[in-house]
Amino acid sequence: xxxxxxxxxxxxxxxxxxxxxxxxxxTQEGTVFGLLGPxxxxxxxTVKVLTTLAHPDGGTATVxxxxxxxxxxxxxxxxxxxxxxxGLDREATGRENLRLQGQVFGMGGRKLAQRIDELLxxxxxxxxxxxxxxxxxxxxxxxxxxxxxxxxxxxVLFLDEPTTGxxxxxxxxxxxxxxxxxxxxxxxxxxxxxxxxxDRLASQLAIVDRGRxxxxxxxxxxxxxxxxxxxxxELDRETDEATVRAALEPIxxxxxxxxNGRSVHAxxxxxxRTVPGVLAALEGASIDVAAVTVARPSLDxxxxxxxxxxxxxxxxxxxxxxxxxx
Amino acid sequence: xxxxxxxxxxTVRHLMALWRQPWWIxxxxxxxxxxxxxxGALFGTVTEIPGFGxxxxxxxxxxxxxxxxxFFGSAWVGMPVIEDLDRGVLDRFLVSPVRRSSLxxxxxxxxALTIVIQSLIIIVxxxxxxxxxxxxxxxxxxxxxxxxxxxxxxxxxxxALALLARQEQTVIAVISFLQLPLTFMSVTFMQKDLxxxxxxxxxxxxxxxxxxxxxxxxVSADPDWGWIAGRAGLLLAFLLLCGFLxxxxxxxxxxxx
Numbered sequence: 001x002x003x004x005x006x007x008x009x010x011x012x013x014x015x016x017x018x019x020x021x022x023x024x025x026x027t028q029e030g031t032v033f034g035l036l037g038p039x040x041x042x043x044x045x046t047v048k049v050l051t052t053l054a055h056p057d058g059g060t061a062t063v064x065x066x067x068x069x070x071x072x073x074x075x076x077x078x079x080x081x082x083x084x085x086x087g088l089d090r091e092a093t094g095r096e097n098l099r100l101q102g103q104v105f106g107m108g109g110r111k112l113a114q115r116i117d118e119l120l121x122x123x124x125x126x127x128x129x130x131x132x133x134x135x136x137x138x139x140x141x142x143x144x145x146x147x148x149x150x151x152x153x154x155x156v157l158f159l160d161e162p163t164t165g166x167x168x169x170x171x172x173x174x175x176x177x178x179x180x181x182x183x184x185x186x187x188x189x190x191x192x193x194x195x196x197x198x199d200r201l202a203s204q205l206a207i208v209d210r211g212r213x214x215x216x217x218x219x220x221x222x223x224x225x226x227x228x229x230x231x232x233x234e235l236d237r238e239t240d241e242a243t244v245r246a247a248l249e250p251i252x253x254x255x256x257x258x259x260n261g262r263s264v265h266a267x268x269x270x271x272x273r274t275v276p277g278v279l280a281a282l283e284g285a286s287i288d289v290a291a292v293t294v295a296r297p298s299l300d301x302x303x304x305x306x307x308x309x310x311x312x313x314x315x316x317x318x319x320x321x322x323x324x325x326x
Numbered sequence: 327x328x329x330x331x332x333x334x335x336x337t338v339r340h341l342m343a344l345w346r347q348p349w350w351i352x353x354x355x356x357x358x359x360x361x362x363x364x365x366g367a368l369f370g371t372v373t374e375i376p377g378f379g380x381x382x383x384x385x386x387x388x389x390x391x392x393x394x395x396x397f398f399g400s401a402w403v404g405m406p407v408i409e410d411l412d413r414g415v416l417d418r419f420l421v422s423p424v425r426r427s428s429l430x431x432x433x434x435x436x437x438a439l440t441i442v443i444q445s446l447i448i449i450v451x452x453x454x455x456x457x458x459x460x461x462x463x464x465x466x467x468x469x470x471x472x473x474x475x476x477x478x479x480x481x482x483x484x485x486a487l488a489l490l491a492r493q494e495q496t497v498i499a500v501i502s503f504l505q506l507p508l509t510f511m512s513v514t515f516m517q518k519d520l521x522x523x524x525x526x527x528x529x530x531x532x533x534x535x536x537x538x539x540x541x542x543x544x545v546s547a548d549p550d551w552g553w554i555a556g557r558a559g560l561l562l563a564f565l566l567l568c569g570f571l572x573x574x575x576x577x578x579x580x581x582x583x
Contacts, residue, residue: 104422
């Protein structure tokens with residue numbers, strides 16, 4: 001069964017920031033679907049549209065069988081949302097936050113009280129439930145965010161950058177927590193700019209760049225498609241692209257070649273064996289090399305292949321063109 | 327029904343926050359106490375101006391201070407909305423089935439309860455320094471009612487302003503800019519007949535003045551209840567207009583998300 005279907009969503013923020021440029025994808029019920037992309041790729045805007053917070057300029061979407069445009073109230077009844085900013089009332093206790101959230105969804109009485117106790121235990125907050133959220137650590141607040149989104153047992157859970165800003169240790173705990181969520185049929189849409197997070201949690205991935213999906217598949221499928229290891233050569237100085245290509249293209253073991261400033265990204269069936277030939281060829285063309293690395297295929301390589309730039313480059317480029325919202 | 331229940335839940339949330347900072351009510355009482363005691367004593371002799379009509383200034387001032395305190399306090403109702411906005415609380419509610427109107431009305435109800443408490447404290451204080459309130463409970467009830475009406479109206483405006491400006495400094499600047507002029511162009515401190523003519527004209531269109539006039543009439547001897555009801559009706563219409571503006575501001579906010 002389809003849980004989320006986005007089709008050709010577009011949205012432009014004034015004056016002319018194109019946050020979404022026809023984004024489309026489909027997710028299956030009971031899976032964790034990852035939207036992976038650098039900051040500013042349009043992930044948060046996609047979540048805002050799918051959760052009925054923002055209105056798209058074009059395109060359509062259904063969530064849990066309801067159209068976000070025609071039946072937003074029905075969509076809201078069936079979703080739980082953890083936004084990037086969280087959304088906790090810091091001047092209330094954890095339990096009060098949970099209670100109000102439940103009441104807003106029409107819950108109350110003993111049933112709600114039981115559900116709150118259950119969630120506090122599930123998210124290891126049973127000792128902190130009656131303390132003000134203001135005193136919570138980052139990890140505790142994040143766990144409460146997720147608990148809040150689950151009070152009314154939603155069909156679809158949206159997690160927008162759930163581990164951004166958390167310590168690595170806390171992040172790992174959060175991953176375990178999220179990994180357990182789908183066991184009872186919940187569909188999760190996870191956005192992240194951490195490659196490792198997407199790799200670990202998502203069963204299906206859409207890589208997003210500049211408001212579009214550039215490639216879709218399971219993390220393993222995507223990596224398998226790359227055929228071979230990544231050989232990354234850092235040149236001593238910026239060199240004419242044609243010269244580098246002329247030196248390296250004759251090497252038979254190289255399947256793919258991508259140049260980006262001083263960086264040369266090559267893909268080869270057996271990375272380690274290819275390196276001496278690559279170095280010799282570059283030396284022969286009088287191109288000085290600063291560093292060489294060989295790695296097994298990663299999602300970073302997938303991103304590089306489909307978006308034409310490395311993930312970290314995209315991240316630093318996007319700091320100037322921040323994603324929509326405020 | 328859902329709107330009422332949501333309003334109730336939101337009100338409880340805001341009351342809990344207030345309960346945890348009870349000093350806030352004390353802080354908001356500092357100003358009215360200064361107006362009532364210091365200003366009242368300082369300008370006590372204005373009653374000697376021919377045509378003032380009342381012989382005890384504190385008596386004249388007290389209902390005005392009650393309304394003014396409601397007005398001053400309500401102007402800040404929008405401030406915590408900005409914090410909700412910044413922390414994502416508002417967005418969390420906007421993707422839930424909560425009725426949009428309850429996000430406004432919950433704050434207004436909390437504001438109204440605050441006004442009741444503050445008004446009673448000021449009235450007791452005024453009684454101690456010698457003021458009297460005619461028409462017993464009914465008079466005081468009407469005084470508090472018009473205070474709530476004017477407080478809720480400006481509370482709605484404050485929320486609308488917060489949603490549009492989204493910056494505490496802007497909200498503070500606009501409110502500070504409006505508060506005193508609106509107060510001076512009302513009969514809070516001075517009899518209408520003694521105001522310059524242009525101010526009298528302006529005060530006819532000043533909702534704060536409607537509230538002060540109606541509130542003061544309600545606690546004086548022999549009030550014209552029909553006229554007071556008319557003023558209350560005007561205030562109610564003004565409140566509905568402000569509430570509508572606040573709802574529109576919500577829509578404007580959501581379009582910008």
